């Protein structure tokens with residue numbers, strides 16, 4: 001131990017010598033960038049992932065001023081049901097595997113690893129793993145998710161009886 005070393009003064013009184021405060025995202029682009037940065041840092045999330053065949057697994061990975069980052073896993077066949085996110089906006093990124101996102105209007109997006117979707121408050125969708133491999137996704141919500149109202153799914157085309165089809 002070197003007893004000759006002394007610290008003169010209070011280092012906290014010298015703000016110009018302090019490291020800058022951690023930057024937090026404040027725009028949609030910055031939240032999307034945060035999601036991409038976490039996705040690229042596999043060591044920060046991969047060891048945490050669990051798969052649960054009984055119920056969907058999720059883990060709050062990070063929080064910041066007004067936002068939350070969640071890690072979700074999906075075994076084949078698991079899905080969210082059609083829902084919105086209350087007052088929250090969000091960014092959702094596939095980390096591993098493939099997921100399908102279905103909009104309330106029936107539009108389907110096939111999302112492979114690295115694919116990213118951004119949504120505004122009130123946007124309704126359903127996310128499902130209809131592949132044969134497990135999948136992992138990352139979800140950023142701003143503000144943090146406090147409700148996830150479920151919606152009734154739209155009638156799918158196969159539910160329409162042939163007699164209802166009108167031809168000209």
Ligand SMILES: [Fe+2]
Nearest residue numbers: 083084085125
């Ligand atoms: Fe969602």
